[in-house]
Amino acid sequence: xxxxxxxxxxxxxxxxxxxxxxxxxxxxxxxxxxxxxxxxxxxxxxxxxxxxxxxxxxxxxxxxxxxxxxxxxxxxxxxxxxxxxxxxxxxxxxxxxxxxxxxxxxxxxxxxxxxxxxxxxxxxxxxxxxxxxxxxxxxxxxxxxxxxxxxx
Numbered sequence: 001x002x003x004x005x006x007x008x009x010x011x012x013x014x015x016x017x018x019x020x021x022x023x024x025x026x027x028x029x030x031x032x033x034x035x036x037x038x039x040x041x042x043x044x045x046x047x048x049x050x051x052x053x054x055x056x057x058x059x060x061x062x063x064x065x066x067x068x069x070x071x072x073x074x075x076x077x078x079x080x081x082x083x084x085x086x087x088x089x090x091x092x093x094x095x096x097x098x099x100x101x102x103x104x105x106x107x108x109x110x111x112x113x114x115x116x117x118x119x120x121x122x123x124x125x126x127x128x129x130x131x132x133x134x135x136x137x138x139x140x141x142x143x144x145x146x147x148x149x150x151x152x
Contacts, residue, residue, distance in 0.1 A: 004117035007065050007110055008052030015045030017092030027089035031079070044068075052117065059118035066114035073107035080104070 018024045021044045028038045048068065051061040072090075076099045079086055085098040 002073030003113040003120060004055065004058065004062055007062070007069075007114045007117060008049045009121060010110060011045045011052065011065065013049075013092050015042040015047075017044070018089065019092075021089075021092035023030045024092055026088055027087055031086050031088060032075070032084075059121050062114050062118035066111050066118065069107050069111045069114060073104050073111065076103045076107065093146035 019027075021027075024042070025038045028041070029035070033041070045068075048061060048065055050056050052065060067095070076088060077100050080101065086097045087096050088103055089096075
């Protein structure tokens with residue numbers, strides 16, 4: 001349960017941060033996101049994050065999250081390979097720094113957590129798992145903000 005909540009919290013924060021930033025579509029376009037994906041991505045992250053936190057649709061929601069996070073890691077890897085110094089905008093305006101290996105590593109770790117959540121299927125429900133999941137998700141967000149030099 002902690003794994004699905006951690007991934008869910010990260011997706012919720014990422015989606016809401018993008019929705020709250022009017023400049024996010026321009027950041028996404030600079031990153032190379034397809035134009036059809038730009039308005040849908042934040043809402044998809046919010047919905048998927050909420051489903052994970054609530055435990056609805058397991059293990060499928062966790063597998064979708066793993067796929068989405070794998071796609072993010074791959075997209076960042078392509079940018080790094082090309083030497084593109086573009087911001088990911090992963091957490092809206094709080095992530096203005098260019099993507100780096102740490103961005104890939106963060107996404108790979110989140111993929112692993114999502115796969116663990118899919119395998120677990122919500123079998124380990126308990127208050128301790130909820131606290132661990134929320135703390136873990138917020139730690140991922142805080143670490144990303146600290147590396148990017150976010151001021152907020």
